[in-house]
Amino acid sequence: MDYTQQKIRVKIQKVVRYVRLFGLIRTLTKVQAHYHMKKEFVGRQSLPVPSGPTGKHVGILGCGKFAYANVAYYVHKKYGSVIRGVMDTDLNKAISLAQRYRADYYTTSAEEVINDPHIDLIYIVSNHASHAEYAIAAIRLGKAVHIEKPHVVNEDQLIRLCAAIREHNGRVRLGFNRPESALGLLLKQYLDAQSGSSMINWFVAGHAIEADHWYFAEEEGGRILGNLCHWIDFTLRLIPAQNRFPIQIIPTRSRQSDCDISVSYVFGDGSIGIITFSAKGHTFEGVRETLNAHKGNLLANLSDFSELRLDINSTVVRRRLRFRNHGHKQSVLKSYLMQTDESKRDSVAMIWESGYLILKTKEALDTSTIISVAGFRDS
Ligand SMILES: NC(=O)c1ccc[n+]([C@@H]2O[C@H](COP(=O)([O-])OP(=O)(O)OC[C@H]3O[C@@H](n4cnc5c(N)ncnc54)[C@H](O)[C@@H]3O)[C@@H](O)[C@H]2O)c1
Structure with a gap:
């Protein structure tokens, strides 16, 4: 709007x-x-x-x-x-x-x-x-x-x-910013400390985009590539690298392939990730997003990158930020440091795997078919 x-x-x-x-x-x-x-x-x-x-x-x-x-x-x-x-x-x-x-x-x-x-x-x-x-x-x-x-x-x-x-x-x-956000980093740290497979469930209400917006032009890839990519990439990064592949992509769609959809991923270690993306009317506060995750003894709930609750057995860790923090600042500034610090760059494996999973998710939703993807091969 x-x-x-x-x-x-x-x-x-x-x-x-x-x-x-x-x-x-x-x-x-x-x-x-x-x-x-x-x-x-x-x-x-x-x-x-x-x-x-x-x-x-x-x-x-x-x-x-x-x-x-x-x-x-x-x-x-x-x-x-x-x-x-x-x-x-x-x-x-x-x-x-x-x-x-x-x-x-x-x-x-x-x-x-x-x-x-x-x-x-x-x-x-x-x-x-x-x-x-x-x-x-x-x-x-x-x-x-x-x-x-x-x-x-x-x-x-x-x-x-x-x-x-x-x-x-x-x-x-x-430029995927959510993994760099304060609560995104904390969530990853707590998930990595647990063993076994994860259950990761996102509900995202996307902001309304006019039908003639350039995101929808054929060559630009629509909302899977333009919006859903954020949660696809972050979900992938929340699974430890050695446990990710092969990944099975299971699409659920209605009339459109990139609005009001749900997509499930079954990862190599048995983890399941589900992204539900609802795009209906106007969302006054911008994109709204909730994550519920379960791994080992950890139960996590993240709301709009402003509140995170982590239950680990009897311990409850709560973080409530004064303002929403999606990690934009951290992402932009981390890239600036790439010139002097090699560790700030993304590996070619990450760039391939994230991009391939995003493209194959689009294909799965476009064609309503289940697709299996393998990891990067350094040949
Ligand atoms: N990381 C995030 O959270 C986030 C949020 C919003 C947008 N983005 C990304 O930032 C980029 C820009 O989005 P935006 O919201 O600023 O869109 P926008 O429509 O406000 O701006 C896009 C700009 O690109 C220009 N442009 C079009 N074709 C071009 C070309 N071939 N070469 C150079 N410039 C060209 C347009 O004239 C326009 O000024 C997109 O890739 C978008 O996905 C990222």
Whole structure:
């Protein structure tokens, strides 16, 4: 829903609720991001790439709401004016983001940013079909790359992306943020401390997306690749790596293959993961998500990444955060550290397995068939 077009009463209600959920600064940044998308700079042209160094070294491809309110916001807040070049197919978005975060230049040419020798880290925050293509070109030139979700929209892209990473020892991190959140990390730590198989059950109410939104364009992959990928990837990461494969994917769908669906996974160790994704009316507080998990003596309940309850026998551990924390800040900043710290990158096995499971989940739901997937083979 476009809140900039709503009545003043609705706008105030939304802002008040968001201040309670996310805090004042985050809410203001989200509001600014919506107005950023409306800015127009009539008659302006791309700025040329400066010929020499300027002390800035970060590039951003795609300057929409997420780039503005999360990627550029957290990088700029933590590291200051380090964003050198920004690109968007819509120059207005690139100019607006460049002005707000003091980039040296803005352009509609991805090649200019990717080929800029003074940029060593690129955040890819554009439409889904372009992610892997931009990433492969950047990896070939030795840049570190943060790829927003989903990293690929088809198997051919996944094969070429993983080949480029292996060939060029690519430094790549996927923008899956939930595993980096404070409560996500704590949940994983407690689950790993238990033995045996897990039962993991998500109920997600997705925010309403207009039927003509670009997520639904054929080449962009729809909501399985655009939204469900978050919980598919996180569920996979919650199962210890050695216990994951083979995975059986069992789809349940109704009229649509990517809204109002449920998908079950049976993992190699007998663990079961179930994701129920409901997309109906408007959700005023954004995406709502609840996780219930059971493993060994641990019973876990996570609500909207703001509350976590862990029961371990007679012990109860509770964490209640002041504001929702989905791990966006941690994810964006972890990618920044990839340049100096090898451990921050995702392994090629993780990039393959996460991407393959997401693509095969889409196929299972599209065709209403049960599909079994194997793990990454390092051949
Ligand atoms: N990690 C998260 O929680 C999270 C949340 C929201 C969005 N995202 C991801 O961030 C990315 C951007 O989403 P958004 O919400 O900002 O969307 P948006 O619609 O607000 O912005 C997308 C921007 O990309 C630009 N664009 C389109 N095609 C392009 C191309 N080929 N090259 C460069 N720019 C192009 C558009 O002009 C637009 O400015 C998507 O991959 C989305 O899935 C991640």
